[in-house]
Amino acid sequence: MQQPLEKIKVIDLSRVYAAPAGSMILGDLGAEVIRIEHPNGLDSMRDWGPFINGQSTYYLCANRNKRSITLDLKTTEGKEQLKNLIKEADVLLENFKTGDMKRMGLHYKELKKINPRLIHCAVTGFGQTGPLAHEPGFDPVIQAMSGLMDVTGHPEGEPTKVGVPIADILTSLYVVIGVLAALRMRDITGEGQFIDLSLLDVQISSLANVASAYINCGFISKRLGNLHNNVAPYQIFNCLDGPLMICAGTNDQFRKLCKLLGHDEWAEDERFLTNALRKEHESILSEMISEITKTKTRDEWITLLRDYKIPCGKVHTISEALEQPQVKARNLIGELEHPQYGTYKFIKNPLQFSGLNIQYKLAPPLLGEHSNEFFQQSLNTQQ
Known part of the structure; x- marks a missing residue:
């Protein structure tokens, strides 16, 4: 060819x-x-x-x-x-x-x-x-x-x-x-x-969004570990058998996550109504979610999260990453x-x-x- x-x-x-x-x-x-x-x-x-x-x-x-x-x-x-x-x-x-x-x-x-x-x-x-x-x-x-x-x-x-x-x-x-x-x-x-x-x-x-935030607003991004500079919840949560990345980047995804976790009321909480507010109260929100995610395994959560169309993925080792079915497929x-x-x-x-x-x-x-x-x-x- x-x-x-x-x-x-x-x-x-x-x-x-x-x-x-x-x-x-x-x-x-x-x-x-x-x-x-x-x-x-x-x-x-x-x-x-x-x-x-x-x-x-x-x-x-x-x-x-x-x-x-x-x-x-x-x-x-x-x-x-x-x-x-x-x-x-x-x-x-x-x-x-x-x-x-x-x-x-x-x-x-x-x-x-x-x-x-x-x-x-x-x-x-x-x-x-x-x-x-x-x-x-x-x-x-x-x-x-x-x-x-x-x-x-x-x-x-x-x-x-x-x-x-x-x-x-x-x-x-x-x-x-x-x-x-x-x-x-x-x-x-x-x-x-x-x-x-x-x-x-x-x-x-x-530097993408990090540079744009500074040159336009003077906002200096900080080290946040596995948190996101601008979005919440958008981070790693611990499960029974290890860490899981969950990204609820929109209001709709956050509402679905609340429903999945059995707490529809969180979506109506004044602290979490918008992404900006969720970011402001991120530490509280993260702790609330973490208390629930640690009750199931990653595979159990992945099945549920995918049903709700919420982006998620295991934190793989290199060997796990290269051996996963998607990579082989x-x-x-x-x-x-x-x-x-x-x-x-x-x-x-x-x-x-x-x-x-x-x-x-x-x-x-x-x-x-x-x-x-x-x-x-x-x-x-x-x-």
């Missing part, structure tokens, strides 16, 4: 997670992704365990559907080989520190001379401008500086980072969005362009075979199309796995 990004060639100079995960998605959609690494292998993600058959499971989660070749960009030969690749490329993706590409003579202004249709996406911690432009960016630092950690965690606890590298993950999505938009614009203008993508910019833009876990390190499992791309099957052709490559093959092809082409 034809893929949407067939014949799009991506040269990927990036390391670690944010940019490589972006190029992986482009590869899932059919692009030819050529991953270029230093011959000594400088991507630290290859060194982060745990390991399966000698391969980092961290590296595996961001590098399928790519080929790997090695080039030393500090040498004239390496730079020339890269430029030859760029002549035929559609996209260059890199996450060098601001200024490094210019020092190597590989700045966009130079590269577009040899390929005016090139789309150059540069991912950095803080962008190409501003007082921190030349500083390195790491996901936990970005979570801290963006304010995300200050609104994550329990009120009595310390600021807390999200349990996955969320700034990197969100940035990988913007890599894809930016590249697709630039490709569409190139269809119109015939020209490529430079994309300046910053982890801090991405995380600031992802969606067929989200796939397998790929590599001739050297065998079979490994991966989480599939979540996009499901009516007229497209995403293809998983290539397992994450070994360092320089395709160098000989690739340069032999280039040599044959030149002859």
